[in-house]
Amino acid sequence: GENVEQHPSTLSVQEGDSAVIKCTYSDSASNYFPWYKQELGKGPQLIIDIRSNVGEKKDQRIAVTLNKTAKHFSLHITETQPEDSAVYFCAATGANNLFFGTGTRLTVIP
Amino acid sequence: EPEVTQTPSHQVTQMGQEVILRCVPISNHLYFYWYRQILGQKVEFLVSFYNNEISEKSEIFDDQFSVERPDGSNFTLKIRSTKLEDSAMYFCASRDGSSTDTQYFGPGTRLTVL
Secondary structure (H helix, E strand, O other): OOOEEEEOOEEEEEOOOOEEEEEEEOOOOOOEEEEEEEOOOOOOEEEEEEEOOOOEEEEOOEEEEEEOOOOEEEEEEOOOOHHHOEEEEEEEEOOOOOEEOOOEEEEEEO | OOOOEEEOOEEEEOOOOOEEEEEEOOOOOOEEEEEEEOOOOOOEEEEEEEOOEEEEEOOOOOOOEEEEOOOOOOEEEEEOOOOHHHOEEEEEEEEOOOOOOOOEEOOOEEEEEO
């Protein structure tokens, strides 16, 4: 089955700086890669996703890049704000269910 | 904006007891999922459900687990005889079955087995 690795496990940045979270996947059949933000006590909320026919996607301060050859994808958050502080999960799927990474706890220091 | 809802938000039970976790997926969605997240760990897939039957399940989803869509709106996860290691957050998710793969998650039920 699919195996998704995520780094780093924790990340602290100063407000206004950029944050980058990286994931790798193992199954070349995976073709959909969502990113979820999870705040304390809440369920994962989709923030951006990318499909394998696209190399990059941007939505305001959030962007995701995908390298199919290397089987890795990354989340970029620019101009970070304190409300960006949360746990971020990457995921991958080729068929039905999602395989999640282990999560990155992002702390934005005001 | 439509959202997935789950009840209860927190369930405490004694080991060996049966629990039923309830979910109301987004109304026009066709695919339904249960995931669990043990404290501090990643979200893990349990089971997917489509057209009134299980379409896929993980190794975690053993004979103690079952799912049901008893009516047109609810989607339930039953654990027949809970174990201590079943303590976790359980998330329901749904997707609409169109070309999008996007799964929308509920807020979760925290299950505590004593």
